[in-house]
Amino acid sequence: MTVDFRRRGILSRRSVLGLLGAAPATAALSAAFPGAFRAEAAGSGQLNVYSWPDYFSTGNLEAYAKKSGVTPNITTYDSNETLFAKLNSPAGAGFDIVIPSSSWIKQLADKGLLEEIDHSKLNLASLDQDLLNRDYDPGNKYSIPKDWGLLGVVYDPEAVGGEIETWEDFFKAGEKPGVSGKVRLSDTGWETIGPELWLQGKDWNTATPDEIKAAGERLKAFAKHVKSFSGLDPNQVANGSIVLAQTNNGTARAAIGLNPKLKWVVPGPFSELWVDNYAIVKNAPNLDQAYDFLAYQLQPEVQLEETQYIGFPAALAGLKEKLPADTKNVDIIFGGKDLDFKKLTSFVVNPETVGTYLQVQAEIQAAAGG
Amino acid sequence: MPAVETIGPRPSGGLSAGGVAPRAADHFIAAVPTLWLAIFFLTPLGFTVVFSFGRSTFGGVELGFTLDNYATALSGFYGVTFVRTVIFAASASALCLAAAYPVAYFIARHTARRRTLAALLILIPYFSSFLIRVMALHMLMSRGGASEIVLNALHLHAGPLDILDTQTAVFIGMVYAYLPIAIVPLFVVLDRIPRPLIEASRDLGASRFKTFLFVTLPLSRPGIATAVLLTAVPMLGEMVIPKLLGGSRGVLMGQAIASQYLQSQNYPLGSAMAVLVLLAVAVIVLALARLTKGFDEVVA
Amino acid sequence: MSAEGARICDWRSRIPDAALLIWYGIAVFFLFAPIVAAIVYSFNTGVVNKQTATWTGWTLHWYPAAWYDLSLRRSVEQSFVVAFWTALVSVVVGAALGYAMVRHPAVAIRRLLAGLTYILLIVPESVIGVSLLLFYAVTRIPLSTATLVAGITPLTIAVVALIMRARVLTLDRRIEEAAADLGSSRLTTIRLIILPQVAPALLAGAVMAYTFAFDNLVVSAFLTTPQVNTLPVYLYGSLQYGPSPAVYAAASAVFVFTLVMLGIAGLIYRSSRRPPAADA
Numbered sequence: 001m002t003v004d005f006r007r008r009g010i011l012s013r014r015s016v017l018g019l020l021g022a023a024p025a026t027a028a029l030s031a032a033f034p035g036a037f038r039a040e041a042a043g044s045g046q047l048n049v050y051s052w053p054d055y056f057s058t059g060n061l062e063a064y065a066k067k068s069g070v071t072p073n074i075t076t077y078d079s080n081e082t083l084f085a086k087l088n089s090p091a092g093a094g095f096d097i098v099i100p101s102s103s104w105i106k107q108l109a110d111k112g113l114l115e116e117i118d119h120s121k122l123n124l125a126s127l128d129q130d131l132l133n134r135d136y137d138p139g140n141k142y143s144i145p146k147d148w149g150l151l152g153v154v155y156d157p158e159a160v161g162g163e164i165e166t167w168e169d170f171f172k173a174g175e176k177p178g179v180s181g182k183v184r185l186s187d188t189g190w191e192t193i194g195p196e197l198w199l200q201g202k203d204w205n206t207a208t209p210d211e212i213k214a215a216g217e218r219l220k221a222f223a224k225h226v227k228s229f230s231g232l233d234p235n236q237v238a239n240g241s242i243v244l245a246q247t248n249n250g251t252a253r254a255a256i257g258l259n260p261k262l263k264w265v266v267p268g269p270f271s272e273l274w275v276d277n278y279a280i281v282k283n284a285p286n287l288d289q290a291y292d293f294l295a296y297q298l299q300p301e302v303q304l305e306e307t308q309y310i311g312f313p314a315a316l317a318g319l320k321e322k323l324p325a326d327t328k329n330v331d332i333i334f335g336g337k338d339l340d341f342k343k344l345t346s347f348v349v350n351p352e353t354v355g356t357y358l359q360v361q362a363e364i365q366a367a368a369g370g
Numbered sequence: 371m372p373a374v375e376t377i378g379p380r381p382s383g384g385l386s387a388g389g390v391a392p393r394a395a396d397h398f399i400a401a402v403p404t405l406w407l408a409i410f411f412l413t414p415l416g417f418t419v420v421f422s423f424g425r426s427t428f429g430g431v432e433l434g435f436t437l438d439n440y441a442t443a444l445s446g447f448y449g450v451t452f453v454r455t456v457i458f459a460a461s462a463s464a465l466c467l468a469a470a471y472p473v474a475y476f477i478a479r480h481t482a483r484r485r486t487l488a489a490l491l492i493l494i495p496y497f498s499s500f501l502i503r504v505m506a507l508h509m510l511m512s513r514g515g516a517s518e519i520v521l522n523a524l525h526l527h528a529g530p531l532d533i534l535d536t537q538t539a540v541f542i543g544m545v546y547a548y549l550p551i552a553i554v555p556l557f558v559v560l561d562r563i564p565r566p567l568i569e570a571s572r573d574l575g576a577s578r579f580k581t582f583l584f585v586t587l588p589l590s591r592p593g594i595a596t597a598v599l600l601t602a603v604p605m606l607g608e609m610v611i612p613k614l615l616g617g618s619r620g621v622l623m624g625q626a627i628a629s630q631y632l633q634s635q636n637y638p639l640g641s642a643m644a645v646l647v648l649l650a651v652a653v654i655v656l657a658l659a660r661l662t663k664g665f666d667e668v669v670a
Numbered sequence: 671m672s673a674e675g676a677r678i679c680d681w682r683s684r685i686p687d688a689a690l691l692i693w694y695g696i697a698v699f700f701l702f703a704p705i706v707a708a709i710v711y712s713f714n715t716g717v718v719n720k721q722t723a724t725w726t727g728w729t730l731h732w733y734p735a736a737w738y739d740l741s742l743r744r745s746v747e748q749s750f751v752v753a754f755w756t757a758l759v760s761v762v763v764g765a766a767l768g769y770a771m772v773r774h775p776a777v778a779i780r781r782l783l784a785g786l787t788y789i790l791l792i793v794p795e796s797v798i799g800v801s802l803l804l805f806y807a808v809t810r811i812p813l814s815t816a817t818l819v820a821g822i823t824p825l826t827i828a829v830v831a832l833i834m835r836a837r838v839l840t841l842d843r844r845i846e847e848a849a850a851d852l853g854s855s856r857l858t859t860i861r862l863i864i865l866p867q868v869a870p871a872l873l874a875g876a877v878m879a880y881t882f883a884f885d886n887l888v889v890s891a892f893l894t895t896p897q898v899n900t901l902p903v904y905l906y907g908s909l910q911y912g913p914s915p916a917v918y919a920a921a922s923a924v925f926v927f928t929l930v931m932l933g934i935a936g937l938i939y940r941s942s943r944r945p946p947a948a949d950a
Contacts, residue, residue, distance in 0.1 A: 235723040498921060
């Protein structure tokens with residue numbers, strides 16, 4: 001193998017090649033978006049929001065940017081747990097607004113991660129009173145409802161052979177031939193064990209670890225009928241590879257949109273109401289901007305637009321009447337006809353029991369076999 | 371191409387006939403990566419080990435010394451989970467290698483230009499987002515999706531396709547994700563097997579099959595070992611594919627450790643589990659290295 | 671293979687060749703199918719803004735939708751930046767590691783470096799992610815692009831180091847020794863003899879590091895911040911409520927762009943390797 005000693009400049013050639021892929025890309029991008037890579041000074045026309053993906057209508061964001069001159073910088077997470085872990089670490093510094101679910105508000109507040117909300121700066125009169133002052137945050141000290149959803153069941157009545165009205169019906173249906181092996185359960189411990197606790201007359205927020213484990217036994221026996229615990233794809237319910245699914249109303253609505261024969265129900269005796277909330281992070285660098293954004297988001301027209309974009313109902317009172325008449329399956333957006341808010345309970349994460357829920361869920365998923 | 375007797379450098383890298391003692395430049399070159407990794411890898415890992423002996427305060431750690439976390443991590447459920455994960459990774463890795471070997475062999479047999487094209491075709495899909503490809507795989511394998519249509523048309527399958535959310539789908543996904551990673555080391559080693567050896571074997575009367583079995587395969591052993599290392603070990607921590615394609619049934623180590631950190635906020639337990647997994651994997655890797663006499667070395 | 675043998679077993683000997691070709695073809699098809707499907711489905715209408723497995727209609731509007739989705743677009747930009755810097759650092763550090771693993775005169779140090787490299791490969795990503803997060807918490811270093819890059823580098827450095835090591839092992843040592851005998855210092859030897867030979871391998875390593883960093887999910891999920899969010903983290907989050915075809919559009923656009931860049935780089939590299947006859 002010969003080596004040409006006269007080949008100078010190989011370094012510059014190599015570095016040019018190495019940079020070739022990225023430098024033009026970076027240069028082109030910075031030219032196209034001036035300021036995209038500049039470190040922006042905090043507190044001067046900025047707003048950092050940490051949220052679920054795709055959770056703000058692009059139309060609303062643009063309108064807000066025009067009105068206030070500030071474009072909210074939205075970063076995303078995939079679970080409440082990630083949100084908690086982030087805020088509880090240096091990675092959480094710099095966020096102004098976060099969108100935690102009702103289950104985690106208390107933990108975030110207890111750890112001192114949230115600012116108390118100054119109610120004099122915001123007008124909550126337009127919101128549905130049923131959604132305010134709930135167990136998970138009495139007096140709405142730390143949170144303002146953004147939108148809400150329910151835990152329920154979407155199913156194919158033909159395959160299941162009847163209607164489902166309680167969680168007992170759900171479990172019984174899952175064992176039937178033709179349904180067994182085509183069931184979907186949640187991957188969150190309290191959502192799977194909760195139903196059994198409710199059937200036993202217990203409260204999922206006050207159950208002891210032993211009670212949780214005992215209730216889990218039924219789920220472990222049921223697990224062999226379960227096909228999936230992963231995020232539900234509406235296509236799977238629509239095309240029949242899953243005929244009985246525990247899921248939220250948004251996914252159910254998408255499935256029914258694809259296959260109108262499916263039905264949605266919020267089973268008794270209880271089920272879950274979860275509320276996704278605006279919350280302000282402690283020591284938020286852009287506090288005033290945060291309140292300005294929240295005031296904007298709370299306007300009725302904005303909430304209406306959000307509902308249509310994300311498919312879950314915003315907390316606005318009287319929202320149903322305000323939606324366009326041709327909105328498909330509008331009832332399901334609100335959890336079905338005649339939803340009784342008194343039969344709904346929100347979960348609050350409790351450090352004493354969350355480990356047990358997790359452990360039992362892991363055992364349930366293991367019992368489902370692989 | 372060097373002659374057959376001197377394949378590559380002499381195996382021992384020690385003081386050669388040139389008689390070189392370590393010089394400043396050598397130490398500098400070795401120091402740069404060591405320093406970088408000491409700061410950004412070893413120190414954080416050290417923290418993890420320290421935390422594994424602490425007590426959990428739901429999102430925090432109270433430093434101390436307790437073996438409780440290790441006791442829990444070694445307990446029935448997690449012990450079984452670990453064994454199950456090892457079996458899973460070993461099978462997925464074996465499947466991946468079985469699929470990869472013929473491809474690597476095919477590429478290695480061609481001459482330079484065709485070979486570049488052949489290798490490129492294998493590597494191009496790798497440059498797109500992994501998650502999107504897995505999501506697309508999910509779409510393709512679902513009922514009413516493209517796979518069902520094609521398989522029905524070819525009369526290889528009748529009726530709706532129900533492989534999604536099964537172990538089969540997970541294995542398909544694993545092979546899909548790790549195939550290029552397995553092909554590369556296999557190709558590198560197969561490529562370095564000198565043609566004259568193969569020809570000599572054929573001239574002595576061995577059939578193609580026998581030549582493959584007794585010459586090629588043994589010589590490619592280091593490549594196989596490297597391929598196993600680069601596939602089976604990451605597979606032990608795989609979380610995404612079993613969740614997206616397998617319906618999250620069964621629990622694997624990757625998920626178990628991550629959920630200790632993220633959901634239970636139990637850093638000490640998660641750390642203890644991680645340390646145990648590390649130790650176990652280190653043992654397995656050392657055993658593998660022993661068995662195949664090092665990775666990626668062509669035995670002269 | 672003797673000429674006689676070739677004539678007699680002509681068609682028989684072709685079977686393994688044909689089988690290999692078919693297997694290769696199946697593998698290529700298998701590897702391409704999902705990315706082709708993703709590109710095709712980026713034009714799917716979907717239902718209530720979500721992607722569907724069955725085709726519901728043809729539309730181009732997801733591409734502008736992806737463009738105007740600021741957080742999606744920003745995450746793509748961040749991914750480019752992070753991947754670029756990670757590749758750069760990995761090549762420098764990884765090359766040093768790979769070289770030292772083979773050429774350092776002391777056996778003990780070589781063993782140590784090899785051990786270090788293998789540890790890099792066997793630590794699960796979630797452990798690296800959490801360790802780093804805790805590390806930055808304790809040392810109070812603020813998070814940024816730099817810390818994310820630093821977090822991904824352990825894995826990419828290992829890849830580059832292994833590639834470098836494999837390549838250095840096949841170098842002819844005698845040339846280096848000759849240079850040393852002629853009075854060349856270590857650094858000069860590296861610059862003039864080693865580097866030109868390992869350049870292609872380093873390039874391959876850079877590309878692998880870039881790809882790995884761009885696609886990195888687990889470590890990134892732990893270390894992303896308000897300023898720094900990457901595409902895989904965004905994608906993974908979108909799975910919770912169902913992804914819209916816009917993310918497929920974004921991913922397809924990035925894929926095509928990456929291929930074009932690689933193609934250009936490859937062409938330039940090839941033309942630079944062909945020296946004019948007078949130079950040789």
